[in-house]
Amino acid sequence: DTAVSQTPKYLVTQMGNDKSIKCEQNLGHDTMYWYKQDSKKFLKIMFSYNNKELIINETVPNRFSPKSPDKAHLNLHINSLELGDSAVYFCASSQQSNQPQHFGDGTRLSIL
Amino acid sequence: GNSVTQMEGPVTLSEEAFLTINCTYTATGYPSLFWYVQYPGEGLQLLLKATKADDKGSNKGFEATYRKETTSFHLEKGSVQVSDSAVYFCALSDRGGADGLTFGKGTHLIIQP
Numbered sequence: 001d002t003a004v005s006q007t008p009k010y011l012v013t014q015m016g017n018d019k020s021i022k023c024e025q026n027l028g029h030d031t032m033y034w035y036k037q038d039s040k041k042f043l044k045i046m047f048s049y050n051n052k053e054l055i056i057n058e059t060v061p062n063r064f065s066p067k068s069p070d071k072a073h074l075n076l077h078i079n080s081l082e083l084g085d086s087a088v089y090f091c092a093s094s095q096q097s098n099q100p101q102h103f104g105d106g107t108r109l110s111i112l
Numbered sequence: 113g114n115s116v117t118q119m120e121g122p123v124t125l126s127e128e129a130f131l132t133i134n135c136t137y138t139a140t141g142y143p144s145l146f147w148y149v150q151y152p153g154e155g156l157q158l159l160l161k162a163t164k165a166d167d168k169g170s171n172k173g174f175e176a177t178y179r180k181e182t183t184s185f186h187l188e189k190g191s192v193q194v195s196d197s198a199v200y201f202c203a204l205s206d207r208g209g210a211d212g213l214t215f216g217k218g219t220h221l222i223i224q225p
Binding site: 002004040042044045048056065078090092098100101102103105106 | 144146148150153154155156157158159161163201205212213214217218220
């Protein structure tokens with residue numbers, strides 16, 4: 001019954017590896033997002049997709065590539081992981097882009 | 113650009129005390145305003161929202177009023193409980209949400225019994 005679910009919850013990996021985080025929402029929402037929360041709890045938008053189309057791409061390195069196979073899924077793939085990528089990544093969704101967003105529980109990424 | 117400024121934490125209060133967490137914003141348009149709460153180890157949950165000037169959002173005893181003249185959206189609760197301990201984020205959505213949510217840095221609230 002989870003509305004927005006992310007997997008995995010924890011991800012520990014070494015520098016230079018490639019990893020993916022999956023996100024699924026069962027709310028029938030049209031818009032999905034990825035946010036990054038740093039060690040000081042600051043949250044920043046990374047990407048936004050509306051009906052599988054990219055509408056926001058903030059100043060995020062090209063190593064980060066979102067993929068939306070359908071409007072219920074927005075996965076985040078990260079190439080060549082760096083120490084600075086360590087953070088909690090949150091997926092969210094909303095019915096429309098100006099509606100309240102529903103968040104997943106986050107994925108804690110730790111780079112060794 | 114858009115920005116949200118919240119009071120720095122942590123804020124430590126005794127149970128049943130009155131709570132105010134200040135939030136001010138700058139926006140290029142006419143934003144919607146939100147308060148989100150994050151409990152330890154969990155994602156963010158919408159606490160309340162307001163979409164136009166003088167709107168009051170309320171939920172679980174928390175309230176916030178959209179003040180356009182002072183560009184503020186302060187969060188208040190009359191009597192806090194230990195279970196209110198969490199991190200609270202003020203956020204705005206501008207241009208119809210086209211830019212996603214802009215968050216403040218969060219305020220860590222600690223309620224002591």
